[in-house]
Amino acid sequence: MNEAGLEIFLNISVNFPEINIIKYEYEKDLLIVEVVLFEEITREQEEKVITTCKERMQALHTLNKSKPQIFNIKFRRLAGLTFVRYYRDAQSLYETEIDLLICLLRDEFCEYLFNEGNIPCNSFKKQMKRDLLQQLNNKYGTGYLFAYRDHGKLCMFNRNTGGGL
Numbered sequence: 001m002n003e004a005g006l007e008i009f010l011n012i013s014v015n016f017p018e019i020n021i022i023k024y025e026y027e028k029d030l031l032i033v034e035v036v037l038f039e040e041i042t043r044e045q046e047e048k049v050i051t052t053c054k055e056r057m058q059a060l061h062t063l064n065k066s067k068p069q070i071f072n073i074k075f076r077r078l079a080g081l082t083f084v085r086y087y088r089d090a091q092s093l094y095e096t097e098i099d100l101l102i103c104l105l106r107d108e109f110c111e112y113l114f115n116e117g118n119i120p121c122n123s124f125k126k127q128m129k130r131d132l133l134q135q136l137n138n139k140y141g142t143g144y145l146f147a148y149r150d151h152g153k154l155c156m157f158n159r160n161t162g163g164g165l
Contacts, residue, residue: 008090012098013147018105018115020083022147029090030070033098035105036114037082046075049084049108056100066092082112 009024009031023032041049050073061068072087086101105113 008093008095008098009147011095016098016102018102018113020114024090024147031088031090031093033086033088033101035084035102037084037109037112038080038114039082039112040077040080041075041082041109041112045108049073049104052108053101053104056104057097060094060097060100061092064094064096066094068092 009022012019012031012033013022018035019033020036021032021034023034024030025032053073054071057068057071068089069092070087070089074085074087076083076085084105086098088097
C-alpha cells in the first residue's frame with residue numbers, strides 16, 4: 001500500500017468540503033474525486049473545464065517534474081445535477097493538484113458547487129491516518145477505501161468488507 005496515497009486521501013477527505021465523494025483504490029493506487037454541481041452544465045462548459053484543467057495541470061506537472069499515469073475528468077448529468085469525477089494515480093499526485101482542481105471549479109461554477117463547510121483539524125487527520133493504517137495492515141491487507149460526506153460528517157468505508165472505518 002502507498003502511504004503517500006493514503007495521506008493524500010485523508011487530507012482531501014477532510015480539507016475540501018466541496019468534494020462529494022472520494023475513493024481510493026489502494027490496490028491500483030487510484031484516487032477518484034467527485035464534486036456535485038447544482039445544475040446540468042452544457043457540453044461547451046464541460047469541454048472548457050476539461051481543456052482548462054488539462055492545461056493548468058500540465059503546467060503544474062511540469063513544475064513538479066511529475067508524469068501522471070492516470071489523468072481523466074468525466075462528467076455525468078442526472079436529474080438537474082452534474083457530477084464531475086477526477087481520476088488520478090496517487091503515486092504522482094500532489095495535494096496542490098487537488099487545490100488547483102477545486103480552485104478551477106470554484107472559479108467556473110462558484111454558485112453551483114456543493115459545499116458543506118470547512119473541517120480544519122490536523123490532529124484529527126494524524127490520528128485518523130494512524131488508525132486507518134493500523135486497521136488496513138492488520139485486518140484487510142488489500143482493498144478499496146470509500147469516503148463521503150453526510151450532513152457535514154466524514155464517513156469512510158472499506159468496500160471489501162463493507163464495514164466502516
